[in-house]
Amino acid sequence: MSWVNDEMISMDLKDKRLEKRAVQLLERMIAQPSTSLPTACRGWTETQAAYRFFDNPKVTAEKVLAPHRAATRDRMAAQSTVLCVQDTSELDYSGQTQTHGLGPLTYVTRQGLLIHPTLAITPDRLCLGVLDTRIWARDIDTYGKKKYRATKPIEEKESFRWIEGYQQVCQMAQTLPETQCVYVADRESDIYELFIEAQLHEYQADFLVRACHDRLVLDDSRLSEELAEASVIGEVEFKLPSTHSRKRKPVTQQLRTVRVMLRSPRKKSTLPPVEVTVLLAEEVNPPRGEAPITWILVSNLLIDTADEAVEKLQWYLCRRQIEIFFRILKSGCKVEKLQLECTERLRPALAMYMIVAWRVLYVTMLGRECPDLPCDVVFDTKEWQAIHLVTTRKKPPDKPPALNTIVRMIASVGGFIGRKSDGEPGPQTIWIGLQRTRDFVWALEANESARPPITYA
Numbered sequence: 001m002s003w004v005n006d007e008m009i010s011m012d013l014k015d016k017r018l019e020k021r022a023v024q025l026l027e028r029m030i031a032q033p034s035t036s037l038p039t040a041c042r043g044w045t046e047t048q049a050a051y052r053f054f055d056n057p058k059v060t061a062e063k064v065l066a067p068h069r070a071a072t073r074d075r076m077a078a079q080s081t082v083l084c085v086q087d088t089s090e091l092d093y094s095g096q097t098q099t100h101g102l103g104p105l106t107y108v109t110r111q112g113l114l115i116h117p118t119l120a121i122t123p124d125r126l127c128l129g130v131l132d133t134r135i136w137a138r139d140i141d142t143y144g145k146k147k148y149r150a151t152k153p154i155e156e157k158e159s160f161r162w163i164e165g166y167q168q169v170c171q172m173a174q175t176l177p178e179t180q181c182v183y184v185a186d187r188e189s190d191i192y193e194l195f196i197e198a199q200l201h202e203y204q205a206d207f208l209v210r211a212c213h214d215r216l217v218l219d220d221s222r223l224s225e226e227l228a229e230a231s232v233i234g235e236v237e238f239k240l241p242s243t244h245s246r247k248r249k250p251v252t253q254q255l256r257t258v259r260v261m262l263r264s265p266r267k268k269s270t271l272p273p274v275e276v277t278v279l280l281a282e283e284v285n286p287p288r289g290e291a292p293i294t295w296i297l298v299s300n301l302l303i304d305t306a307d308e309a310v311e312k313l314q315w316y317l318c319r320r321q322i323e324i325f326f327r328i329l330k331s332g333c334k335v336e337k338l339q340l341e342c343t344e345r346l347r348p349a350l351a352m353y354m355i356v357a358w359r360v361l362y363v364t365m366l367g368r369e370c371p372d373l374p375c376d377v378v379f380d381t382k383e384w385q386a387i388h389l390v391t392t393r394k395k396p397p398d399k400p401p402a403l404n405t406i407v408r409m410i411a412s413v414g415g416f417i418g419r420k421s422d423g424e425p426g427p428q429t430i431w432i433g434l435q436r437t438r439d440f441v442w443a444l445e446a447n448e449s450a451r452p453p454i455t456y457a
Contacts, residue, residue, distance in 0.1 A: 234306025
């Protein structure tokens with residue numbers, strides 16, 4: 001696949017054979033993301049080579065992601081604004097007792113790893129790539145001991161990952177002077193030290209996080225009190241996506257903003273005050289028996305008008321893309337079924353599958369946002385010709401069709417029906433369709449190598 005070569009062109013493992021193997025492995029994984037490594041590889045020899053690759057000390061998660069990160073940066077450079085979205089997810093390997101180096105998850109009896117990636121996403125929800133990731137196992141000796149955690153400095157706490165993530169975004173922002181980088185995260189990132197870190201970096205990257213705490217303001221009032229006194233600057237209407245516990249529904253929210261000086265939440269703290277903008281979006285007239293949909297967002301950015309408030313709210317809603325990314329990683333790539341015996345092998349394999357998950361999400365959203373692009377911008381010639389041949393039973397055209405046309409064809413072999421009420425295909429039908437498309441490519445290659453050649457009807 002030419003896109004794999006382009007994506008991994010800057011890989012540097014100090015060994016040309018390892019670099020070639022990395023490209024080959026990525027090709028195998030994207031061709032069959034839902035299968036096990038032995039199934040994705042072609043034969044036992046290739047499978048052994050894959051295990052040796054992940055067991056090599058030169059192969060780390062950081063080095064595997066490095067070329068993709070460079071390619072992501074190039075895509076970011078073409079954008080005026082990029083949202084750098086972070087979140088944490090659990091990978092459950094409880095049933096794999098032979099895997100060494102795991103740690104407790106929500107419960108001590110559940111064993112696994114935690115991953116904390118940063119995705120670069122446009123305000124139109126197109127995922128540009130994975131900027132970095134943290135993969136770790138909790139320490140069983142200190143897990144759940146609140147007194148122990150309370151005495152630790154922030155740098156030694158698990159929550160420091162949010163601050164490290166913001167630092168990485170700031171470093172990326174330094175290399176992209178023409179692009180506004182905005183750090184976006186959920187309630188776990190409402191950490192006072194993160195706001196301090198943003199001041200120290202002089203806002204090289206802006207931040208927009210959802211508030212978790214009713215923080216103290218410099219005049220001894222609370223955020224909730226300041227927001228209650230703020231006037232309504234506008235309203236916003238949108239469709240709230242469905243979840244496992246909630247149906248899709250229309251929502252109307254009133255918007256209020258206030259600029260405040262926060263003070264440290266700890267007594268006798270030497271941390272300085274921080275000036276932030278707080279945006280409240282609160283649902284009006286919620287359905288009977290339901291709590292109103294309310295979000296409180298904290299940012300360094302000034303928000304003076306209703307349009308600016310709506311824009312920031314839409315930026316925060318883009319955070320859902322990382323939840324879709326995790327779903328692709330777990331359900332599409334089935335990374336929780338990897339059997340690699342130790343976390344040293346698991347980490348680079350997970351990094352590789354993150355590139356695969358990005359590719360699925362990228363194709364899904366690009367087909368929606370840029371439907372008229374020629375499909376050969378994303379797909380190799382054999383890929384789009386194979387899927388066109390299978391779905392239409394006609395000889396492929398000389399001119400590449402529109403991207404959305406091919407994406408819908410791929411989704412159709414993945415279970416997408418394409419009724420008017422179905423909207424655009426989702427990631428699940430895309431990842432299944434991509435896997436089947438590679439099968440069609442292999443059949444087409446076998447057809448071309450047959451003697452005498454088989455002609456299309």
